[in-house]
Amino acid sequence: MTIPADRWYPQEWVATATEVAPGFSTVPGVFSADGPDPASVALVAHLPEKMPTRVVDLGAGWGWLSAQILARPGVEVLHLVEADAASLDCAKRNVVDPRARFHWTDALTFALSEPVNGVVMNPPFHEGRKADPALGAGFIQTAARLLTGAGRLWMVANRHLPYEAVLRDNFADVSEIGGDSASRS
Template sequence: MRSARLEMALEGGLLPVPAEGRVAVLRPRLGDDLAGLPKDRVEVVTGFRPDFDWFAGRGFRTVRAAEGDYAAAVVCLPRSREQARGLIAQAAGLVVAGGPVAVDGQKTDGVDAVLKELRGRVALSEALSKAHGKIAVFPAGAGLAGWAAAPVEVEGFRTVAGVFSADGVDRGSALLAAALPAEMKGKVADLGAGWGYLARAVLARDGVKECHLVEAEADALDCARDNVADARAQFHWADATTFRLPKLMEHVVMNPPFHQGRDADPALGLAFIAAAARGLAPDGVLWMVANRHLPYDRALGTLFREVQEIGGDAAFRVTRAAYPVRTR
């Protein structure tokens, strides 16, 4: 666990946190224990709303974007290699020259490969191994030119490393977009909107009056703002499973996630389905795509009066679910 590695790195002097100045912790995950760091000087930097809210709720100063000089930084490696490089380069530029930058991650996050790349570019310490992961430290400064994350253009859309389907349109989303009715009208919510692919398809319908893009990842939502240039679009940086839409919708579209980190978690998709049912008008319709193996049938049958498979392929199922059941 991250807390065990941090504790050993701090106690053993591998990570010498200066006595003064802010300490940036980039992209920690919900549940991470940062107790070994000076809480009054820690600034959690994350654009993922559930993580942001979790750390803010525990009294940490939490920001979407880091600003100014820091005395030290800890980079918590994400799954995406390109995103990891970008975070490390960002940390090296945020910390005062010579200040410690720690890179921490699980083996399943690719920490070994990242540290191997770093060794040829910076004065990286020996790695401390603990709890199926590693942590190593280097002094902030030059040497990481070219690692900074930059947006890319994919099939006419702007994306960035680390967001869902950053390299191209997701097959499931494409199937869902093709199945949406031409006569779609009224208010629409796109839950887990990502970088705006489905929302742009929705707004191609003249009858749509509003499209609410709800997305937990700030980087993805920033891309969506560029990709969906339409006055009818409204953008919400929020956890779709808990967010309350400003009004009931005639339609909800979604390709819900089903992973927390590297672990499959069907409960996440089930929470999206429940959120969709709450956000729909009594005669509203959910348009959803999901992998066929996921156990969503029971929830759909419980929360909607009409459920129909309307498309898909061998891997994905496109579902139309109408008339949400109101629970007392």
């Protein structure tokens, strides 16, 4: 049977980007698509005034946290690592800075030829709809692997997530630098 040529209408639909904060746009479906995640906002409030020279943002999403890192003095290169292509596309539009390097890849296997001296992250705590603390624990192990011996990790997580042991196994000093009683869901 021959299908008439006018029967099929191949189409490509691309979600419309919406500006959710000055200079930042997102598309539906990315993490915290309606604006900066409160946990990332809390983390930024506790970052040092001067950042290390070589920094990684693991699970960079649409780039708000990365932009705040780049806005602080000291950073020479920032690696944005993100597994979700739509999120990373947003980040490329939102973070227009020659110091930014974009990596569409799995943070758990991400590697660099040179160690970095800072990692900043708001790690994922869900795999699909299911809470999965192992994913965040894997991010912590990746951070430790990427850092020099004197490097530092700054991360934010919900207090109920069991990261204490994996942090202590992978880092010499672990301290809480801020906190509130609100919890993410």
